[in-house]
Amino acid sequence: xxxxxxxxxxxxxxxxxxxxxxxxxxxxxxxxxxxxxxxxxxxxxxxxxxxxxxxxxxxxxxxxxxxxxxxxxxxxxxxxxxxxxxxxxxxxxxxxxxxxxxxxxxxxxxxxxxxxxxxxxxxxxxxxxxxxxxxxxxxxxxxxxxxxxxxxxxxxxxxxxxxxxxxxxxxxxxxxxxxxxxxxxxxxxxxxxxxxxxxxxxxxxxxxxxxxxxx
Amino acid sequence: xxxxxxxxxxxxxxxxxxxxxxxxxxxxxxxxxxxxxxxxxxxxxxxxxxxxxxxxxxxxxxxxxxxxxxxxxxxxxxxxxxxxxxxxxxxxxxxxxxxxxxxxxxxxxxxxxxxxxxxxxxxxxxxxxxxxxxxxxxxxxxxxxxxxxxxxxxxxxxxxxxxxxxxxxxxxxxxxxxxxxxxxxxxxxxxxxxxxxxxxxxxxxxxxxxxxxxxxxxxxxxxxxxxxxxxxxxxxxxxxxxxxxxxxxxxxxxxxxxxxxxxxxxxxxxxxxxxxxxxxxxxxxxxxxxxxxxxxxxxxxxxxxxxxxxxxxxxxxxxxxxxxxxxxxxxxxxxxxxxxxxxxxxxxxxxxxxxxxxxxxxxxxxxxxxxxxxxxxxxxxxxxxxxxxxxxxxxxxxxxxxxxxxxxxxxxxxxxxxxxxxxxxxxxxxxxxxxxxxxxxxxxx
Numbered sequence: 001x002x003x004x005x006x007x008x009x010x011x012x013x014x015x016x017x018x019x020x021x022x023x024x025x026x027x028x029x030x031x032x033x034x035x036x037x038x039x040x041x042x043x044x045x046x047x048x049x050x051x052x053x054x055x056x057x058x059x060x061x062x063x064x065x066x067x068x069x070x071x072x073x074x075x076x077x078x079x080x081x082x083x084x085x086x087x088x089x090x091x092x093x094x095x096x097x098x099x100x101x102x103x104x105x106x107x108x109x110x111x112x113x114x115x116x117x118x119x120x121x122x123x124x125x126x127x128x129x130x131x132x133x134x135x136x137x138x139x140x141x142x143x144x145x146x147x148x149x150x151x152x153x154x155x156x157x158x159x160x161x162x163x164x165x166x167x168x169x170x171x172x173x174x175x176x177x178x179x180x181x182x183x184x185x186x187x188x189x190x191x192x193x194x195x196x197x198x199x200x201x202x203x204x205x206x207x208x209x210x211x212x213x214x215x
Numbered sequence: 216x217x218x219x220x221x222x223x224x225x226x227x228x229x230x231x232x233x234x235x236x237x238x239x240x241x242x243x244x245x246x247x248x249x250x251x252x253x254x255x256x257x258x259x260x261x262x263x264x265x266x267x268x269x270x271x272x273x274x275x276x277x278x279x280x281x282x283x284x285x286x287x288x289x290x291x292x293x294x295x296x297x298x299x300x301x302x303x304x305x306x307x308x309x310x311x312x313x314x315x316x317x318x319x320x321x322x323x324x325x326x327x328x329x330x331x332x333x334x335x336x337x338x339x340x341x342x343x344x345x346x347x348x349x350x351x352x353x354x355x356x357x358x359x360x361x362x363x364x365x366x367x368x369x370x371x372x373x374x375x376x377x378x379x380x381x382x383x384x385x386x387x388x389x390x391x392x393x394x395x396x397x398x399x400x401x402x403x404x405x406x407x408x409x410x411x412x413x414x415x416x417x418x419x420x421x422x423x424x425x426x427x428x429x430x431x432x433x434x435x436x437x438x439x440x441x442x443x444x445x446x447x448x449x450x451x452x453x454x455x456x457x458x459x460x461x462x463x464x465x466x467x468x469x470x471x472x473x474x475x476x477x478x479x480x481x482x483x484x485x486x487x488x489x490x491x492x493x494x495x496x497x498x499x500x501x502x503x504x505x506x507x508x509x510x511x512x513x514x515x516x517x518x519x520x521x522x523x524x525x526x527x528x529x530x531x532x533x534x535x536x537x538x539x540x541x542x543x544x545x546x547x548x549x550x551x552x553x554x555x556x557x558x559x560x561x562x563x564x565x566x567x568x569x570x571x572x573x574x575x576x577x578x579x580x581x582x583x584x585x586x587x588x589x590x591x592x593x594x595x596x597x598x599x600x601x602x603x604x605x606x607x608x609x610x611x612x613x614x615x616x617x618x619x620x621x622x623x624x625x626x627x628x629x630x631x632x633x634x635x636x637x638x639x640x641x642x643x644x645x646x647x648x649x650x651x652x653x654x655x656x657x658x659x660x
Contacts, residue, residue: 022426040430042572043430043466045563045567046560049625064618071423071464074465
């Protein structure tokens with residue numbers, strides 16, 4: 001893929017957004033990538049795509065994000081996008097207990113279809129609906145600790161913690177990758193420092209073959 | 216906003232492409248240059264230019280529906296009047312660049328092939344004649360409807376084309392009455408019950424439907440009415456319960472909306488922006504819902520595996536689309552492949568929602584005239600429509616990289632589309648179907 005000069009970045013990370021239908025995945029993404037929120041958004045059919053480049057830990061990181069449909073029927077389609085993803089944002093709705101109960105099923109989905117070292121972040125969205133809250137922060141917090149997930153609560157509507165959630169996930173991916181690249185016993189990442197750019201996690205066909213070693 | 220010159224340039228390109236395609240087809244038809252035996256049409260048309268009827272005679276029937284008030288008019292007179300207005304403007308066909316001008320210039324492109332093209336009023340007469348027959352001949356109705364149905368006739372014609380209303384006029388009323396009662400029974404039996412009487416699966420399904428109804432066509436204010444959303448919920452839930460192999464799948468909510476709008480148009484006046492569901496008595500609402508339910512069922516009967524596990528039907532269409540695009544437009548196909556773009560990344564939604572999501576809502580009923588006229592052949596023809604739709608932007612696509620392409624294709628600039636762009640898509644689909652469908656190896660290197 002030819003790189004545009006105006007699109008300088010050091011890393012390309014592929015991220016997936018998953019979680020039950022209607023929890024606000026698409027609005028989290030549009031808030032993060034375009035600073036937009038729509039009360040009139042339609043359900044996502046299959047997958048939708050967005051991207052944003054931002055500085056994380058001093059590096060320019062381009063995130064390619066795949067927003068997936070929440071309904072179970074679409075799993076067969078959407079799970080194909082887990083492959084090669086370095087990060088996953090697993091979203092539930094703090095006003096919908098079932099969406100929180102289903103988090104474990106989503107984790108299983110990731111275990112079944114995603115790379116084993118995928119960095120998962122649990123996100124409780126819609127904190128603006130204070131009077132409707134039905135999932136306590138502490139419950140989600142302790143669940144996240146048990147499952148070793150990062151955790152944050154967000155409001156896509158009020159733009160609370162949205163950037164932070166994505167940034168945290170990207171930083172963690174970055175740290176994990178740089179740590180890996182330093183360990184010489186991982187031949188797959190041995191030459192990470194040789195190339196200026198490392199394209200990770202994208203489908204093979206999207207990678208820059210000249211410098212990519214991790215796809 | 217696009218500048219006017221850009222717009223003109225774009226149209227010039229479209230026109231030239233279209234003309235090129237048309238010449239190709241006509242050349243092939245006249246010169247019989249097809250290798251081997253070619254069946255040009257599934258219909259009974261003679262093998263001459265009149266097989267190209269799709270673009271020629273559509274112009275007449277869209278005029279009354281170009282604005283947001285499309286479904287509102289209820290009289291033939293209105294249609295004829297608005298058509299006359301358009302006829303009075305001879306330059307209409309030259310002014311395609313203006314998006315406000317809804318008249319379709321592809322008329323002009325087709326003029327040479329029109330010959331004994333029927334006048335518009337004659338066309339309306341044809342509809343009237345076909346509909347008033349003791350037994351409607353569906354094949355004839357399909358031919359007429361393919362090019363667009365006047366909104367006044369649309370509810371009746373859709374019911375007939377889908378096989379919901381029987382062609383025999385003596386039986387029609389009785390059948391509809393029975394089916395409507397049948398629906399009412401279903402609502403009582405499956406919908407108007409307590410959650411405790413439902414299985415977990417049913418509760419889940421109802422919950423999913425309830426999540427989706429408020430976000431169905433959210434850009435049209437009519438669909439924000441609570442009663443409209445309740446009607447949708449009932450229709451979708453009953454459909455899902457009665458079709459357990461697929462159950463409710465997101466996107467089917469979109470598919471119910473053209474029916475709702477069309478069957479409502481029989482009972483309300485004015486523009487859709489002013490329709491109030493609450494003005495209607497509950498018996499009427501229930502009849503409308505019943506018609507929607509049955510027509511949705513009939514439509515989806517022909518696409519059963521589109522919504523079952525892993526949606527094989529849709530995957531098949533996506534695959535066929537990729538193949539077809541490779542045959543029609545090698546450069547675009549190669550470019551997409553080089554960029555690593557998968558057809559599934561954009562075309563899945565196209566087929567799942569039958570393009571409803573991709574065009575302005577006021578054009579959807581016109582698109583569906585063609586869908587319903589295709590009948591059982593719809594899934595196959597959808598591939599051609601999708602190819603034609605995609606290649607509307609073939610020049611643009613060649614300039615985009617992977618990311619730009621995915622985002623472009625997921626948010627296509629069709630907001631300002633009028634009927635002319637849609638007719639172009641349909642006409643080209645028709646031609647490509649004639650060229651490629653019966654000659655699987657044609658143009659394959």
